[in-house]
Structure formats: structure tokens, C-alpha cells
Amino acid sequence: MLPELGQFALVLALLLALVQCALPLYGAWRNDPALIAVARPAVAGQAVFVALAFGVLTYAFVSQDFSVAYVAQNSNRALPWYYRFSAVWGAHEGSLLLWILILNVWSVAVAAFSRRLPAVLMARVLGVLGIIAAGFLSFTLLTSNPFLRHLPALADGNDLNPILQDPGLILHPPMLYTGYVGFSVAFAFAIAALLGGAESGPDPRAADPAGTARDLANWVRWARPWTNVAWAFLTLGITLGSWWAYYTLGWGGWWFWDPVENASFMPWLIGTALIHSQAVTEKRGGFRAWTILLSIFAFSLSLLGTFLVRSGVLTSVHAFASDPKRGLFILAFLGGVVGGSLALYALRAPRVAGGKPFRLLSRETLLLINNLLFACAAATVLLGTLYPLIGEAIGAGRISVGPPYFGFLFTLLMLPVVVLLPFGPLFRWAAADARAALRVLRPVLLAAIGAAVLARIVAPALPLRGLVGVAASLWVGLGIALYALKRWREAPPGRRYTAEMLGMILAHFGVALFLAGVLITEATSVESDLRFAPDATHEVGGLDFRFRGVTRAEGPNYLADEGTIEVRDGERLIATLHPQKRQYVGGGQIQTKAAIAPGVLRDLYVALGEPLDEAKQGNGAWAVRVYVKPFVRWIWLGGLLMMCGGFIAAADRRFRALPEPAAAPAPAAPARPAEARA
Amino acid sequence: MTPTRKRRLIAVGLVLLAVAAAATLTVFALGKYQTYLYSPSEVLAGKAPAGASFRLGGVVLEHSLQRAPDSLKVAFVVTDRFHELPVEYTGILPDLFREGQSIVATGRLDHGRFVAREVLAKHDETYMPKEVADAIAKAKAAQAHSAR
Incomplete structure (x- = not known):
């Protein structure tokens, strides 16, 4: 019933x-x-x-x-x-x-x-x-x-x-969906603004008592906190997903460029561009049409993500539901939403142009570059993800591109982002003094290079990627820290940091941690698949891993082979790990459960492969995956900081204040002093 | 041309240039990193590239798995039920790797053996990757054609 x-x-x-x-x-x-x-x-x-x-x-x-x-x-x-x-x-x-x-x-x-x-x-x-x-x-x-x-x-x-x-999977999908679906609010505001733009006649700047032109000018301010919250949730969802993949899939990787990961990553990239372009639109009135377009794309990519995951058109580790009928429905819905909103955009966008002029050297330009790079990154990820479909459609055979494609292009596109990031807060709106910014950043550059040189001397084996990681992370982190310091010195007490600014600082610190985590982990991880006879010891990354055999363990709904591995640094026992190989009673599926000794500077990661002597019933030699992964936690720590930044920025009081009265000149309302600063 | 227009034109030009550069790089990356998937029948017919890396899709032949006694080297046979290809791999096989199940392996040909550097099996046991199913269907069609 x-x-x-x-x-x-x-x-x-x-x-x-x-x-x-x-x-x-x-x-x-x-x-x-x-x-x-x-x-x-x-x-x-x-x-x-x-x-x-x-x-x-x-x-x-x-x-x-x-x-x-x-x-x-x-x-x-x-x-x-x-x-x-x-x-x-x-x-x-x-x-x-x-x-x-x-x-x-x-x-x-x-x-x-x-x-x-x-x-x-x-x-x-x-x-x-x-x-x-x-x-x-x-x-x-x-x-x-x-x-x-x-x-x-x-x-x-x-x-x-x-x-x-898995506990991670209790949280991951709701958080991810909260982010995905949250972009529908930014989308709804953008469409509402486009719809509203019509009634005020051909020129929305003309006086209109109903205040629709004011809506058109102010929708971004109202949409911003929602977009930031959605973006923060999506960041959390992706971070949780990456962490979950790291410890459950048993491969020890943190990102695979899998179609379903990409499906959540594309809205994130466009969302990142969107929260930056919204700032320009709200404060300077510029990039109006572009912001609307990004709002449409962010939500469309969320829909496409649902389509990719749920229709099973792409082979993926996540594709557990495959039904072409469903795919067709979502495709039609997607077509309707994207087509409809783009048509509306084409009709109305010319009316929403406006904004104050800016010079080549200005914060607007930097944010424009940010937007271009993030949009390009989303486009390349989209292309790579859909490539198998495209190949099939044009009859080129069964082709696909793997992680090297994504890694190559993404690194290339994010390189200028990292280089330019510290300039962003230091550049003023409209016209920036580049020399002043360079003066502030010169010590940062020297420190970053110095640290890389020092790292090279201390750890001669550190590959180039690791050195770049140290330098890039310090460049971004110290650059943002100096900006925070500059505000502290120059602004009067009590008005030093708005919530929005604090969120920006935190999120960019997150970028610094993330960079250090990714580049150092990728450069210095030791990964070996080893054959462990009972009581055998192997040396991995300077540590001794000793295999103490496998026993049977029982969970609520599974049976497991549980290994015991002791890790020693010289004579000192630093960890005892119990990786499991589970067999679930319900469907009989096998699942690897890695054992991890986490640490701020280094993770020890052990996963059971398979028993190698079938005759000895699991008491013989085992294949075991042993990884030492320095700094890997910094990746997720960085993601969490970015999330915090999003939430804090959304709490800014300005977003809650009532809009200015309708009498104010609408599209390019003169910024109040409180907004003009920074 | 007013200075504003001129500036705008320069800006648009720069954006177009950047997009063109990004597009060129993307095309380059696609060409460099794309890999094809072949069935054993196609490989034996000489369709797969000789020196380059490609993906092999098919079913692990029953009772074909052999382990080396003192290393993680394994050998097995991948079949599309019409032709078979021996595969070598060193490392840990995925959880769902089983004889009779479909896999996708990435690697290259070496003297008639496929040396894999990565072996993927899908998470859902009942699920056959679409590309493997297609490869098997294609091999079947080719077989029917040649039998005629």
C-alpha cells in the first residue's frame, strides 16, 4: 500500500x-x-x-x-x-x-x-x-x-x-547532487533576467516604473550567493568522490578522468568561471551576456552529467544503469532546455550589454582570461569525454582518449591560471598599476624560486614536477597571503575583510595546497605491485614492509581475507596495516579494501591483490600493492578549503542587503564606496 | 574607427587567437593520445598498428590463466569466440577479472603476443562493455561472411 x-x-x-x-x-x-x-x-x-x-x-x-x-x-x-x-x-x-x-x-x-x-x-x-x-x-x-x-x-x-x-558513499552523492542541482538556481535567475528584459521595451535602460530593468541589473547580486553555495557543495562532492575512489577502488589514484568524474568536473569548471564572471557583472556591470551564457552552460552541463551517468552511453566504472530509452528522454529534455535557453539568449542578449570600460591592465582583464581558460578547459574535457561517441558517429572506429590527453591539455590550460592568480586580487578594477603589483609579488617570486632550489639541494631525487609543485604552491599561497597582509595594513580596523574577500582568500589558499598535493604526489609517489611470500619483507620508498600472512575475517554481510603487514622505518614499527579482500554474501562480488596509514606528509597504502598459490588456500604467497604517497592528503585539504571559501563568500552581508531603489540608474549602477574598494 | 572600437577589436582578436591556439593544441592532443580498440579477429587480420599502443577488447578464455611461479607475471588468452590472442601482463589484476568475463586491455603487440600495461574489468558483473560486445558482434559478422 x-x-x-x-x-x-x-x-x-x-x-x-x-x-x-x-x-x-x-x-x-x-x-x-x-x-x-x-x-x-x-x-x-x-x-x-x-x-x-x-x-x-x-x-x-x-x-x-x-x-x-x-x-x-x-x-x-x-x-x-x-x-x-x-x-x-x-x-x-x-x-x-x-x-x-x-x-x-x-x-x-x-x-x-x-x-x-x-x-x-x-x-x-x-x-x-x-x-x-x-x-x-x-x-x-x-x-x-x-x-x-x-x-x-x-x-x-x-x-x-x-x-x-562505504561511509564515503553515504555522503558523496547527496553533496554532488546538491552542487549539480544548485546551478539550476543560477540558471533560473539568468533565464528570469532574460525574460524580464523584454517588457521594458527595446532599451532596458529607459525608465520603467515596474523596475524590470533594475531586476536585470541586480539579478546577479541576488544569484551570486546561491551560485557560490552550489559551487561549494559541488567542490565538496567532487573532493569526497576523489577521496572515496582513492581508498575504495584499490588503485590508489585520486583522479582517473573517468567519464563520470568528468561529468561532475565540467559543471565545476564552468561554475568556477561563473562565480568569477558574476563578480565582474555585479560590481562593474560588465560581462553581462557572458555571465548569463555561463549560467546556462553550467546547468546544461549538470544535465549532461546526469545523462552521461545514467544512460550508460559511455563505458565507465560508474555506469551501473544502462537503458537507452532513459537516455533518449534526457537527451530530448536536455535539447529542450539548452536549445530553448540559447534561443532566448540569442533574442534577448543584445539588450543586456553594458558595463563600465576597463583598460588592458585591470582586474577585469585578468578575470576575462580566467574565464576563457576555464571555459576552454571545460570544452576540452567535454570533447575528450564525448570523443568515443563522436568517433562512432563519424565511423572512425572505436576510439577513445585516455588520461594523457586530459592531463596534457589541462596542465597546459591551468599553467597561466596559476601564474596570473596572485595578480588578481592585487589588480584594481578598471585600471591597475601593474608595477605596484609586481613590487608586491617580487619577493614571492624569489621565495618560490628559492624554495624550489632548496628542495633540489635537500632532495636531489625530486623530479621537475615536484620542484614546480613547490614553487607554484608557494607562489599562489604567499601571493595571496601578501594580499591579505596588505589589506590588514591599509584598511581601517573592522573594515579589513568582507566575508566575500575572506572567502576568496581561503579558496585561493586551497588552490595552493591542492597544487602542492597534486604535483608532489605525482612526482614522488612510489607504487609497486609485489609478490609477498609469507613473512617476506620488501623495501618500498625506504621503508620495510613485512607480510604477516592472511587470516579470515567476517563482516556483517561479507567474508574477507585479511592480511597483516607491518611497516618499519629501520627498527621502529611505524604502522600495522590490515588490508582486506571481501566477498559479499549477497551477490558474491569481490571488493578490495585498501588499508591506509594516513599522514599529513605521507600516506602508506596497502591493498591485497590475489592469492598466488591456489593450492595453499590463501596461506601462501599473495600479490600486494604497496604505495607510499607523500602529500596526497593536501589534494583533498585544498578542495575542502576551496569549499569553505565558497560558503564564506556566500555569507557576505552585501548579498543580503536590499537592492538600491528603482530610481538608481539601472544597468550600470554606480558602485557604492563599499563595493568600489578592492 | 574610435579608440573604444579599436580596443574592442584588439580584444576580440586576442580572444580569437587564444581560442585558435587552444583548438590547435586540442587537435594535436587528440591525434597524439587517441587509441583504438580492436578485437582479436581484427588484430590477427593485421588491422592493429604494429608498433603502437592500442586497446584489445574481448573475453578471457576459460582455463587459460597461467601465473609465473616467482613473479607477478600472468599470461592468459583473450578471445572474441572466433579468434584468440595470447596476452601477457605483469601486476595485479582487477577484482572483477575472471575467466569467461570481458576485459579491455591497453598495450602493444610483441611477436604475436599482446603485452598489456593496463587491464580493466568492469564493476558490474553482468555488464559487458559496449565496445567489447560490438567487437564480438563484428567478429561474428565477419565469420558469417567468410563462411559463405
Whole structure:
């Protein structure tokens, strides 16, 4: 009975989503306050029914209702209770429901926290969010209903895919989706601004009492905190995913350029460009059309990500759901959203031009370069990811490009980003004094080069990449630190750092840590696959790894071979590691569980390969993967700092302040002193 | 031409130049790093490049896996059910590597053996990579054609 209620709740939610898009958008067009007022209640109602449906599905998992096909496929009786919750989004149908739930959370948040914004604009924003919700709800109901029954009920379920039975996977998908879906808010604001631009006549700068031109000018300020929060969540999601891949997949890598990783990375790249271009649009009025375009692309790439992951068109380690019908639906939806919004953009974008002039040497130019590089990076990743599809389409055979392609182009494109980054905060808007900036940065450059030389002397074996890592990380880190110091000295107490500035500083520190982590890990990691006879010792990276044999271990729903490996530095025992090779009872899948001794400066990483003497029943020699990975944690530490930066910047008080009165000259409102600084 | 226009023209020109440079590099990288996937039948028909790296897709032949006694070297046979190709690999095989399951291996040919430097098996046991399924279907079609 309950699952049917869940499905019914989804149908009601779909109807409310249709109401939420149709009435307020029409109302905003006809300027009908009654229809405009429908937006908020519709959002609330839809959210209630979606939450109800999600609760029902969760209850089906917790109570192990194997008459529901989706539950039977993705859990079984032995599954521990905490994984029964995360199993809800362990496969296609449930993760779609999670997508919709998160979209509703965002919609409710936007409706609740934007009460002071113009009602017409909000009607449009919520209407656009309603269109997206309607699309995804009908997709779920038509092609991927999680509440379908399997009667008679199965005695026991299949099992949750073992790679998903991990604490990291409880958090990773919701965080990633919160980021993905969060770009829908920036998208909705951009579309609302485009829609609004029409009613003020051919020139939005002309006086208009309804204030639509003001909306057009101010939408960016209102969209900025939402975009920053979405970007921060996406950063967290990607960081968690990378960390999870590192310790569960048993390969010890932190990034694989896998299609599904790329699917989350492309919106991140465009999102990064977007939060920078939004700053220009908000403060200087420039890059207006470009910001709108980036908002459209960020969300489109999020949709494409869903398409890539869920349709199974690309071979990937994550592609556990393959159904061409679903792919077709998402493709049509994607086509509609992208095509529709680009058409609207083409019609309206010429009217949103504007902004103050700037010189070649200015912060605007630097941010323009940032935007170009990040957009190019996203384009090359997109091309590489879709390359197998393109190859097939033009009949070139089964071709693909691997990590070397992505690594080569991405490094090349990010090199200027790293070089120019410290100049960004030091350059002023409109016209910058390049010499002053160089004066500040000269000691930083000397320190970075000095440190690289020192590293070369201390560790002669350090390859070039490691030296570059030391130098680049110091260049960015010290450059940002000097900027922070300069503010401290020059600004009066109490007005030194706005939240936005603090967020910027933190996020860029994150970049410095990330650079150090990536380049030093890549340069100095020692990775060896070794044959360990019982009690054999191998030396890896200057440490002795001793194999103490394998015993049987038992988990809640798996049996495991558990190895014991002692790590010694000379005579001193520094770690005892217990890597496991698990066999899950439900589906019989094998899963490697690496054992890691984490450290700020170095991780010791051990994973069991396979038993090499079949005759001795696992008591003989084993293949074991032994890695020593210096600085690898800095990669995720950097990601976490970037995330913090995003959240802190979003909390800036300026974003919460009421917009200036409509009387202000709209598109290029003169910046108040508080905004002009920095 | 006003100074503003001139500046704008220069800016647009620079952007176009940058995009052109990026496009050139991308084309270069695609050409350099793209790899093809072949089935054993195609390899034996001489379609795979002789000295270069490529990917081999197929099923691990049952009872073909052999381990060296004192190292991590393994040898097995990959088949598309029509032709077979011996493969050598040194290292740890993925969790889902099993005889009778499909894999994709990257490496190059050396005297009639495929020396792999990477072996991938898919995470879902019931799932055959589309490209392997295609390769097998293609080999099947070629077989039917030649039998006629």
C-alpha cells in the first residue's frame, strides 16, 4: 500500500510542478499579482509531496520491503542499517528521486530567503525551477519509477553494489547532487533576467516604473550567493568522490578522468568561471551576456552529467544503469532546455550589454582570461569525454582518449591560471598599476624560486614536477597571503575583510595546497605491485614492509581475507596495516579494501591483490600493492578549503542587503564606496 | 574607427587567437593520445598498428590463466569466440577479472603476443562493455561472411 502512496505523491508533485511553472510565468507576463502569488505555495506543496515520496522509498528500504523491485535489486537482509539509507540512492531510480528532492530543497530555500526580492522576478525564477522539476518528475514516472512492484515479493534482495557500501558513499552523492542541482538556481535567475528584459521595451535602460530593468541589473547580486553555495557543495562532492575512489577502488589514484568524474568536473569548471564572471557583472556591470551564457552552460552541463551517468552511453566504472530509452528522454529534455535557453539568449542578449570600460591592465582583464581558460578547459574535457561517441558517429572506429590527453591539455590550460592568480586580487578594477603589483609579488617570486632550489639541494631525487609543485604552491599561497597582509595594513580596523574577500582568500589558499598535493604526489609517489611470500619483507620508498600472512575475517554481510603487514622505518614499527579482500554474501562480488596509514606528509597504502598459490588456500604467497604517497592528503585539504571559501563568500552581508531603489540608474549602477574598494 | 572600437577589436582578436591556439593544441592532443580498440579477429587480420599502443577488447578464455611461479607475471588468452590472442601482463589484476568475463586491455603487440600495461574489468558483473560486445558482434559478422 505504502509504495503506491509514494507513487501517488510523485504524481501530485508533478501536477504541482506544472502549476508552479505555468501560472507564475503567465502571471509575470500579464503582470497578474494573483497568478504571481501562486509560485510560493506551489513550491511548498511540491516539496511536501516529493519529501513524502522520498520518505516512503526510504521506509521501504529500512523495512526491507522486497515486493518493491528497486528495493529488491539494491539491498538484502544482511545489509547493515546505515547502508539501507544510502541504498536509496544506490542506483538509477532512487538517485533520480534524490535529484528531485534536492531540487525541491533548493526551490524552497530560494522561495524562503528571497522574500524581499521583486515578486515578478521571483515568479519567473520559481517558474523556471518548476519547469525543471516537471521534466525530472515526468522522467521518473515514465521511465524510472522506483515504486514498481515485483510480485510475489522476493524472499531476499540482490545486494547493494559493494563499491557503494562505504561511509564515503553515504555522503558523496547527496553533496554532488546538491552542487549539480544548485546551478539550476543560477540558471533560473539568468533565464528570469532574460525574460524580464523584454517588457521594458527595446532599451532596458529607459525608465520603467515596474523596475524590470533594475531586476536585470541586480539579478546577479541576488544569484551570486546561491551560485557560490552550489559551487561549494559541488567542490565538496567532487573532493569526497576523489577521496572515496582513492581508498575504495584499490588503485590508489585520486583522479582517473573517468567519464563520470568528468561529468561532475565540467559543471565545476564552468561554475568556477561563473562565480568569477558574476563578480565582474555585479560590481562593474560588465560581462553581462557572458555571465548569463555561463549560467546556462553550467546547468546544461549538470544535465549532461546526469545523462552521461545514467544512460550508460559511455563505458565507465560508474555506469551501473544502462537503458537507452532513459537516455533518449534526457537527451530530448536536455535539447529542450539548452536549445530553448540559447534561443532566448540569442533574442534577448543584445539588450543586456553594458558595463563600465576597463583598460588592458585591470582586474577585469585578468578575470576575462580566467574565464576563457576555464571555459576552454571545460570544452576540452567535454570533447575528450564525448570523443568515443563522436568517433562512432563519424565511423572512425572505436576510439577513445585516455588520461594523457586530459592531463596534457589541462596542465597546459591551468599553467597561466596559476601564474596570473596572485595578480588578481592585487589588480584594481578598471585600471591597475601593474608595477605596484609586481613590487608586491617580487619577493614571492624569489621565495618560490628559492624554495624550489632548496628542495633540489635537500632532495636531489625530486623530479621537475615536484620542484614546480613547490614553487607554484608557494607562489599562489604567499601571493595571496601578501594580499591579505596588505589589506590588514591599509584598511581601517573592522573594515579589513568582507566575508566575500575572506572567502576568496581561503579558496585561493586551497588552490595552493591542492597544487602542492597534486604535483608532489605525482612526482614522488612510489607504487609497486609485489609478490609477498609469507613473512617476506620488501623495501618500498625506504621503508620495510613485512607480510604477516592472511587470516579470515567476517563482516556483517561479507567474508574477507585479511592480511597483516607491518611497516618499519629501520627498527621502529611505524604502522600495522590490515588490508582486506571481501566477498559479499549477497551477490558474491569481490571488493578490495585498501588499508591506509594516513599522514599529513605521507600516506602508506596497502591493498591485497590475489592469492598466488591456489593450492595453499590463501596461506601462501599473495600479490600486494604497496604505495607510499607523500602529500596526497593536501589534494583533498585544498578542495575542502576551496569549499569553505565558497560558503564564506556566500555569507557576505552585501548579498543580503536590499537592492538600491528603482530610481538608481539601472544597468550600470554606480558602485557604492563599499563595493568600489578592492 | 574610435579608440573604444579599436580596443574592442584588439580584444576580440586576442580572444580569437587564444581560442585558435587552444583548438590547435586540442587537435594535436587528440591525434597524439587517441587509441583504438580492436578485437582479436581484427588484430590477427593485421588491422592493429604494429608498433603502437592500442586497446584489445574481448573475453578471457576459460582455463587459460597461467601465473609465473616467482613473479607477478600472468599470461592468459583473450578471445572474441572466433579468434584468440595470447596476452601477457605483469601486476595485479582487477577484482572483477575472471575467466569467461570481458576485459579491455591497453598495450602493444610483441611477436604475436599482446603485452598489456593496463587491464580493466568492469564493476558490474553482468555488464559487458559496449565496445567489447560490438567487437564480438563484428567478429561474428565477419565469420558469417567468410563462411559463405
